Amino acid sequence: MTADGTEQTRSAESAAAPSGRVVRVRIKRQEPLEPGQKKPAVRWEEFALPYQPLLNVHSLLMLIQRNPVNAAGKPTSAAVWEYNCLEGVCGSCGMVINGKGRLACTTLVDQLTQPITLEPMGTFPVVRDLVVDRTRLFDSFKKVKAWVPIDGTYPLGPGPKSAPDSQQERYLLSTCIACGICLEVCPNVGAQSPFVGAAAINQVRLFNEHPTGKMHADQRLQALMEEGGIAYCGNAQNCVQACPKGIPLTESIAAVNGQVNRLAWRKLFRK
């Protein structure tokens, strides 16, 4: 793979536009498994794209859609990746950019050294190119019952009062965009491990702080005491550094860990 990449780097220079700056991007391309194939075919493909100030990584991929020609000047297929809002709030475009889990829309070319490398988040099954299947993340929200169990949608008057400080805290926890980057950077999450990861634990803290949600706190904590629960956290603290929304994930893990321990004690004495 490396040799292949080096070779393509050389050809990139010859393909550079005659005038103006060029952005060099290397994309890890992966096709889905063909029948009978054991390992997916993975290759690196390099592109030389016209530079503009304030370009984001998303725009680079758009340029390839409009002109799917690689740095060697050969026609290729447009790379595929997930995208939607392009402003860092839908969580679609999580990928590994220059070795780090980031969002393609809010990562600017000017902040990156070149060639820029784009890879799928390897923690999740790769669908094709940069598209991954993040079902396990959404399933984990189900597992920890990340909702307020309201009685019904009929009118029941105002909700519970809430102190402004507590609202501010819950709001921050509730800005999680389910991008999956915290799982990508965690050494304890992966195909081999059932660990739910920081995002789901943060949801438990969020709903256990809500005045109604906390009435059912034990159900959520119970889910985290099972296989793949909070005990799998190895305290690497990568999640909090990588979170594109600045959510204090390690604080959430510590807070929920305390709640889990207290529940374990209560259960012990109840026996």
Next chain:
Amino acid sequence: MPARPQVIIVGGGLAGLSAAIKIIERGLPIQLFSIVPVRRSHSVCAQGGINAAINQKGENDSPAKHFDETIFGGDFLANQQPVKDMCEAAPDIIFLLDRMGVPFNRTPEGNLDFRRFGGTMYSRTAFAGATTGQQLLYALDEQVRRGEDDGLVEKFEGWEFISVVRDDGGACKGIVAQHRTTLEIRAFPADVVILATGGCGLIFGKSTNSQVNTGTAASAVYRQGAIYANGEFIQVHPTAMAGEDKLRLMSESIRGEGGRVWTYKDGKPWYFLEEWYPAYGNLVPRDIATRAIFKICTELGLGIDGDNLVYLDISHLPDDLLEAKLGGVLDIYEKFTGLDPKNVPMRVFPAVHYSMGGLWVDYDQMTNIPGLFAVGEVDFQYHGANRLGANSLLSCIHGGFATGPKAVEYAQGLRTRVSDLPERQFRQEVSRRQEESDALFRQDGDENPYLLHKELGEWMTKNVTVIRYNDRLRETDQKIQELIARFRHIRLPDNHRVANQALFFTRELWNMLELARVITLGALRRNESRGAHYKPEFPERNDADWLHTTLARWTPEGPSFDREPVDLTYIPPRPRRYDVDSAAGVVQKAAAAPANDPTQASHLPARPATQPERATATRP
């Protein structure tokens, strides 16, 4: 006793999820289709807030005033009964969302906080920081996930809607969809289908919309016989930041919290909105603010450094207020420019934002195709000729809550269930769509769908947005027909049979081209100015000739237009002015706000009434 009805909802934004919640609450299962995981739907982008006249601030606000201002803000084009129902339902909706756990900002006493928004003098907008849409979407997503956990919701995320299936009598009996990874095309039978597929901003190339907002589903059913109403009414939001890939919204809530719009004139800051509109100042409705900024930049040549930009300034506001109430949107600006708006005024310009028009629906939210309902931005129901800020989240949720039960009622009233229907219709529709899909793979030529889309967007943005001239509208329609002809020469930039995004985009592009004609020709026909639709050649609203809903039907030769009268049951039309406080027509607002409220723009020195946006605009 027939079996339980089969219900399909297409779209998992606020409208689709709201409809889903009301249906599963009755113990009925639903199938929910979405291009993206529903938690990533475009509702997530809404920033400023959601309106409800709860009168939390002692201003003597009421749903009646909310109703009046919504009708007035929409320049009297909205049918009044549904708008009245929406404004009356709003307080209970906010309370319910609060009970679901939405972290709405709070007053010191722990009550819901409210802020001001455009087109009103009242603090009527509940908010969760500046990412209210995200927080509302998550709350509804969580309730639907709970329904999924209970076995009542079956999600089909990653399936893209292609068409509806109609029976011999024309009723909608299900959908055909394609999986975005496997490319499998399959029919899904249903007794009733709810489309909640959002707006069509992508027709304008770059907009504030998310990339799924192509209007493809609306256009597809329009081609299958659904009526599209008021397509020419496109909201252009006054404040967005430019970008290569999209135009990022800088929320109206920035002005709601005290942000000011200005540019330099004679070397000094000129707060032109405050000068031209002393009553509402920076909080005039969006169409008014947008035309004012256009006048500044294109007519007076007073944009920043001669560019199409003006300042949006919050540098005078306290940091803690900005952090608690606007953090989310200020972050976006900082991330993409590297500049901190707390210190440096933001540079903004108008951008296509919202479609007031959409699929025609009756008061039960059903389209003219029996069994096909539409709700959310994809319908035309609530906003007339211009939408007031923070009314869209409300219309999505209220609309969804209304649609869910009505759709069930319709399905339960049917004599037969879809399961009794022969498979023939489904097979035919699937093979037709499969053939269309295969044909796109076979097409050979030198056109690229993404470049054709860029060209469409540039034409639409230039000629079919803020200021419209009939000759340019005609040229634009010619151009769209040229693009339709060139579409046949598209070669897909990807020929793989797995996760082929270009295939989906190319089909969406065809649907965008069809809908672009509805928008452009609708604008060409309407020779008046009303709300977001402004023609310098016809600068006044003309109720005698044009107080009508535009109806477009698909024909092979292009859209065929018709009209229907507007429901004016409650509020008679009156002139729409924002330089004086004339909005509160039915209810005088004199005693509404405390006299010492410094945010009341009416305390600014009165100036001669002017309507600059209706002044004689010279063609650039």
